[in-house]
Amino acid sequence: MFFFFAGGVENQVRQVVKSGAGKCLNCRSPSDLVDYDKVLKLFFVPVWRWPEKDQLMHCNNCNLFFPPSPRLHDVDLRCQICGRGVESQFSFCPFCGSSL
Ligand SMILES: [Zn+2]
Ligand SMILES: [Zn+2]
Secondary structure (H helix, E strand, C coil): CCCCCCEEEEEEEEEEEEEEEEECCCCCCEEEEEEEEEEEEECCEEEEEEEEEEEEEECCCCCCEECCCCCCCCCCEECCCCCCEECCCCCECCCCCCEC
16 A cells, blocks of 8 residues: 655744844754645645744745754653652652652
8 A cells, every 4th residue: 555645744934033033954044934834735735724822933045944942941850759850840740750
C-alpha cells in the first residue's frame, strides 16, 4: 500500500508583531517576531486555517520559522525524589507526585 499525501501543515505569517526583533538561525539576516496561522494544504490548496496564539520568529530571507528564544530552563529542574527532569513551571512532579 502506497500513500502519496500531497499536502501538509504550513506556518503562514498573519501579522508582524515586531520587525527586526532577532536574527535568523539559518542565514543570520534580521527576522521579525510574528503572529502566525497554521494552514492545512491539500494538493497545494489551503483548505483549513487556524490561528496559533504563540508567536514565532520569521525570516523573510529564507522563509524559516523558529522559536523566539530557546527554552533552556525547561528541563534543568529535577525531582528530588525520583530524579527525573521536570518542566520548570510544574510545582508537582508528574511522575511521582511529590512537590518540587
Ligand atoms: Zn533566514
Ligand atoms: Zn518525582
